[in-house]
Amino acid sequence: MNSPLHIALAGNPNSGKTTLFNYLTGARQHVGNYPGVTVDKKEGNFTHQDTTIRVIDLPGTYSLTAYSVEELVARDYLVNEKPDVVVDVVDASNLERNLYLTCQFIELGIPLVIALNMVDVAKKRGITIDTKKLGTLLGVPVVPIIARSGQGVDQLFDTVITTGKQIEHSTTLLRYGPDIDEALREIVPQIVTGNLLTDTYPARWTGLKILEDDEQILDKARAADSELTTKLIERSKTLTHHLQSTVDAFPEAVIADHRYGFIKSILRQRVVSRVFDADRLYTSDKIDKVVTNRVIGPLIMAAILFGLYSFTFNFSTFLVDWLGSLFDILSASVDNTLPNGPIKSMIISGVIDGVGGVLGFVPIIMFMFFGIAVLEDSGYLARVAFMMDRIFHFFGLHGSSVMPFIVSGGIAGGCAVPGVMATRTLRSPKERMATLLTVPFMNCGAKLPVLTLIIGAFFSSHQARYMFLATVAAWIVALLAAKFLRMTVLKGESTPFVMELPPYRFPTMRGLAIHTWERTWQYIKKAGTVILGISILLWAMMTYPGLPDTDTARFAAMRQEISSSQQIDKDRQIQKVNGREAEARLRNSMAGRIGIALESVSRYAGFDWRTNIALVGGFAAKEVIVSTLGTAYSLGEVSADNTSSLKDRLARDPHWNPVVGLAVLAFIMFYAPCFVTIVAIANEAGSWKWAVFSMVFNTFFALILSIAIYQIGMFLGLG
Amino acid sequence: MTGNHPDISCHCLHGTDRDCKLHQVECPEDAHPLTECCGCGRVRVEKLSGDRKACAKMANLGVLPGTEMELLCPSKGQGRGRGRGHGRGRGGGRCMVKIHGGTLSLDQLTAENIFVTPL
Numbered sequence: 004m005n006s007p008l009h010i011a012l013a014g015n016p017n018s019g020k021t022t023l024f025n026y027l028t029g030a031r032q033h034v035g036n037y038p039g040v041t042v043d044k045k046e047g048n049f050t051h052q053d054t055t056i057r058v059i060d061l062p063g064t065y066s067l068t069a070y071s072v073e074e075l076v077a078r079d080y081l082v083n084e085k086p087d088v089v090v091d092v093v094d095a096s097n098l099e100r101n102l103y104l105t106c107q108f109i110e111l112g113i114p115l116v117i118a119l120n121m122v123d124v125a126k127k128r129g130i131t132i133d134t135k136k137l138g139t140l141l142g143v144p145v146v147p148i149i150a151r152s153g154q155g156v157d158q159l160f161d162t163v164i165t166t167g168k169q170i171e172h173s174t175t176l177l178r179y180g181p182d183i184d185e186a187l188r189e190i191v192p193q194i195v196t197g198n199l200l201t202d203t204y205p206a207r208w209t210g211l212k213i214l215e216d217d218e219q220i221l222d223k224a225r226a227a228d229s230e231l232t233t234k235l236i237e238r239s240k241t242l243t244h245h246l247q248s249t250v251d252a253f254p255e256a257v258i259a260d261h262r263y264g265f266i267k268s269i270l271r272q273r274v275v276s277r278v279f280d281a282d283r284l285y286t287s288d289k290i291d292k293v294v295t296n297r298v299i300g301p302l303i304m305a306a307i308l309f310g311l312y313s314f315t316f317n318f319s320t321f322l323v324d325w326l327g328s329l330f331d332i333l334s335a336s337v338d339n340t341l342p343n344g345p346i347k348s349m350i351i352s353g354v355i356d357g358v359g360g361v362l363g364f365v366p367i368i369m370f371m372f373f374g375i376a377v378l379e380d381s382g383y384l385a386r387v388a389f390m391m392d393r394i395f396h397f398f399g400l401h402g403s404s405v406m407p408f409i410v411s412g413g414i415a416g417g418c419a420v421p422g423v424m425a426t427r428t429l430r431s432p433k434e435r436m437a438t439l440l441t442v443p444f445m446n447c448g449a450k451l452p453v454l455t456l457i458i459g460a461f462f463s464s465h466q467a468r469y470m471f472l473a474t475v476a477a478w479i480v481a482l483l484a485a486k487f488l489r490m491t492v493l494k495g496e497s498t499p500f501v502m503e504l505p506p507y508r509f510p511t512m513r514g515l516a517i518h519t520w521e522r523t524w525q526y527i528k529k530a531g532t533v534i535l536g537i538s539i540l541l542w543a544m545m546t547y548p549g550l551p552d553t554d555t556a557r558f559a560a561m562r563q564e565i566s567s568s569q570q571i572d573k574d575r576q577i578q579k580v581n582g583r584e585a586e587a588r589l590r591n592s593m594a595g596r597i598g599i600a601l602e603s604v605s606r607y608a609g610f611d612w613r614t615n616i617a618l619v620g621g622f623a624a625k626e627v628i629v630s631t632l633g634t635a636y637s638l639g640e641v642s643a644d645n646t647s648s649l650k651d652r653l654a655r656d657p658h659w660n661p662v663v664g665l666a667v668l669a670f671i672m673f674y675a676p677c678f679v680t681i682v683a684i685a686n687e688a689g690s691w692k693w694a695v696f697s698m699v700f701n702t703f704f705a706l707i708l709s710i711a712i713y714q715i716g717m718f719l720g721l722g
Numbered sequence: 723m724t725g726n727h728p729d730i731s732c733h734c735l736h737g738t739d740r741d742c743k744l745h746q747v748e749c750p751e752d753a754h755p756l757t758e759c760c761g762c763g764r765v766r767v768e769k770l771s772g773d774r775k776a777c778a779k780m781a782n783l784g785v786l787p788g789t790e791m792e793l794l795c796p797s798k799g800q801g802r803g804r805g806r807g808h809g810r811g812r813g814g815g816r817c818m819v820k821i822h823g824g825t826l827s828l829d830q831l832t833a834e835n836i837f838v839t840p841l
Contacts, residue, residue: 066782070775097823100784216774252787253774259781260788263822288794288825295795295818389827393816396829499776500816500829501783 007048007055008167009084013077013108014092015101016063017382017505019120021045023092023150024060025517045521051160059086065100065503067107068255069219072432081113082203087167090159092118095125095132095147096506098275099266105141106262109175112205116163117145122155129278140269142175151511179211179261183254186214186242190235197231199224214239215255287382287506295386304387308409311374315367315410316417316448322366330359345546353542358535362527369523371410371421376518378406380510385502392500398482399489401434402500408438408481412445413474419443419676423683424522431498437485439687440697443676444481446474449625453671456629460650461664473672480673484704492696537678541623544593550584551591558584586613589631594619608670608709609663609717618670624677662716666709674705753837756817757830759796765838766790772835784822785836791821 014020028047045060061080062073069075081089091108093101108115119134138145144162148155178184187210193199194206200223201209212220213235224232239254246252252260294303334355341347378384384406392402404426405413411422422442429435446454458469489495549555558580565576589595590612598615605615613632620631633649653659675698676684685694716722753768767789770777785791795818818827828836 068778068782070779070782100822100824103782103784215778251769253777255774255778256770256781256786259778259784260786263784263786263789288820291794291818291825385827389816389818392829499779499832500827501779501832502827503783504818504825504827506825 007057008088008164009057009059009086010088010090010163010167011059011061011081011084011086012090012092013061013081013104014063015065015094015097015104016503018063018092018094018101019150020063020092021060022511022514023090023118023120023148023156024058025511025514026150026153026156027056027058029513029517051157052164054164056160056163059084064104066104067111068215069217075219078111081108081111086113088114088116088163090116090118090163091143092120092150095119095122096128096130098125098130098132099263099270100503102141102266102269103259103262105143106177106265109141109143110177110205110208110211112174112208114166114169115143116159116166117141117143118150118159119145119147120150122147123149131276131278133274133276136272137269137274140272140274177262177265179258182242182246182249183214183257183261186238186254187211190214190238193231193235197228199228199231199235210235211258214242215258216243216253290507291386291504294383295390300386300390304390307378307383308387308405311371311378311409314374315371315421319366319370323363326359326363326366330355330363333359348546349539349542352546353539354535356538356542358538365523365527367418368421368424368526369519371418371425372522373515373519375406375410375425376515377510380508380514380518382505382507385504388500388502389504396497396500398486399434399493399497400438400482400485401429401431401498403429404434404438404485407442408445408478411442412447412450413478417445417447418449419445419447419680420526420683422447423680423687424526426687433489433493433495434498436688436693437488437493439684440488440693440700441481441485443680443684443697443701444477444484444673446477446672447625449677450671453621453625453628454668456632456650456653457664457668457671460654460659461661473668476669477672537682538623541620541678544597545589545620547593548591550588554587554591555584558587589616604706607713608666608706609658609713610667610670610709611658614658614667618674621671622675622678624679625671628671660722662713662722665716666713669712670705670709672705673701673708675699675702753839756793756819756828756833756836756838759793759838759840761796762793764790764792764841766841767836768839769837770835771837772832776832776835780832780836783826785826789821790841791819794818794820794825 012020012024024045024047027049046057047060048055048057050056059080061077064071064074064077067074067078067081069078080086089108091105093105105115105117117138119132119137122132125132132147134145134147144166146155146159146162148159150156179187187207190210190213191206194209195201199206199209200220203223204212204220209220209224213224213232216239221232221236224235242254246254246257250257294300334351337347337350337355341350375384378387384403387405388402390402391405395402395404407422407425407429409417410425411417411419419442422445423439426435426439426442429438454470454473455466458466458473462469489497550558561580562577565573565580570576590599595612595616597619598612601615601619602610602612605611610618617628617631621628629649632653653664675681681694681698684697685691688694756765759765767785767787769787770780770785780786795816816827816829817833818825820826
């Protein structure tokens, strides 16, 4: 059996590369990560004319330099994996910019086919392209396509298969002016003679990269032949000095200038004809006039973000409830089927409750990513980043950070898990890390019942005001924490905010569905592996060691005594005993012992051991705080939605007062994120180190803040 | 100083500042940072400054000496060497340019390093 034809889709961001990939592979695609980086690696298979084709969707790049992870990933893949054919997806309505990358593929000498995409958009703009002539002048076959509808895709892959079968590929030699050409004439023979990286790269390309001061190639060259590389670098320095003194430019600028010159020279040979002026404003520019307006723009943005938020959290509710009911039925059937004992307890409380709780987020994640995909594919997300960059830049973040903050609970009630996952839209690593470490400070939906409980218990006369203040405080703390991180552990220059704003387009339903599903599926897979393990561990901590036999017997005797007595409210009395037993069991558990041990520190913030247990349990999910407080305060099962009785109990409890309430409130808002978020952080950061950092940093900060609130409040006599 | 050629094709995404003349590039005729232009219209890139990596990045995006581009959304008054009162331009130092058929958004630092003259 023949091995499949291996092709790579490459091109500028927004050139329609992923649209073509989705059209070709549909649901038969696999999303992973390139080794060591969090850049998505999309791979799929399809058949064309009895030929099986394996296709890789490379990250979108403007060039093949070493300035961004995406560029490195793309060029390393092309060089190391050596695809049979590279399909360069070029936006026909923006030919000049897109052909710049094509020039670099030509320099790299890879087998190339140009897919001239969006010819319909170009036609609407009055642009006609002579594809045959363009192909002849570039020395590369050019096929016009419309990836959205699939028009021309069959012809494209006829050409791809023909190109893949060719042994020899024509090459076009680009010229870079007398100075650089002379330097290349000197160094290329030395590279060939010395076999410097010639197994991997064409000698002329290596020479060009040395002149461009490409760090990755220089490192590889030094490792291969230090002496020859030093000699070549010396020649490069001479050239740089000469160009600096004569044209005040670095070699790479001169090289880029000649690439653009090459493109212009081709386009001027009647390859492109325009009905309208090249600088005419298109619909996209006219829309921008309104949506990025300094007054109307932010209002439109706020409305759209609020719409996304409402869509995500309102429309997903019925699915969340439905999933919750499904897991309740599952729990009930296990409860009825299995005999009482640790296995049953583990399956219900560890596996079903734990994984079920995590899978309960799936509808939220699905709806949120659908909304983000609409904003991203339509081109609006880039405008949001542009408008927000001014504010976020001050705090060491990026304009694109706004979306994760909103989703995580910027408008109270979001969820940090999709928020952390939404940081994928950020391309700069330090801003991305600062964003994903600070989004858990937002008031997610799981914190709301807890905030409602405590505010209701101690500040009921100003409930709305305190809820609003909690949202404002979350934003302030998150942004200041980001600033702090960017000044300390994530210190470094801010990434310049230079990005191309794609023209507005209507997203395709197929593209939206695929984007949504691939992210959701990644999350579901995680729930079945790491999260299952952690869930069982947390269950064990709150269950073992169980009550000593003597205590169990004592509670059983108390129940027996109530049952056999003549009391009227037997059920209530038995429930009370059950509550006390639950409290005693919790106190004796590993989590309980931790709670008691933590009292030596937490008492400075006014927390007793029962509060500590609830906070330890809150690591599983913030909603657990309410139910654990209920258990710890001898109320038995307390639903997160029905907190009125617990509220009264806390308000009357001698250990609690408004100052303790405020300290607990601050702690819950800012301490370690729930373990699902922690797993998401580890996954997105590519390391557990940052997940652990997030737990420690947030908890330490929250503790200091709570101690300060408690001590100052008590000193002022507000308790 | 005011640009010599009113550009009827230009548009200003963020409205027009009171200090600026409508539909005119208002920046010094000798090369000055892009951040000092306070109107909309066509400009020519004369020089790029900043570190080598930043210059190379801009070159890859086609921002090269001799290239013409259209300033869609000026940052106005965020440039170096300006006196008091120029630190709060409406674009917050960010600007939007149309070049080689694409629209680029540039932050203050990048825009400061692009020296242009009006066309």
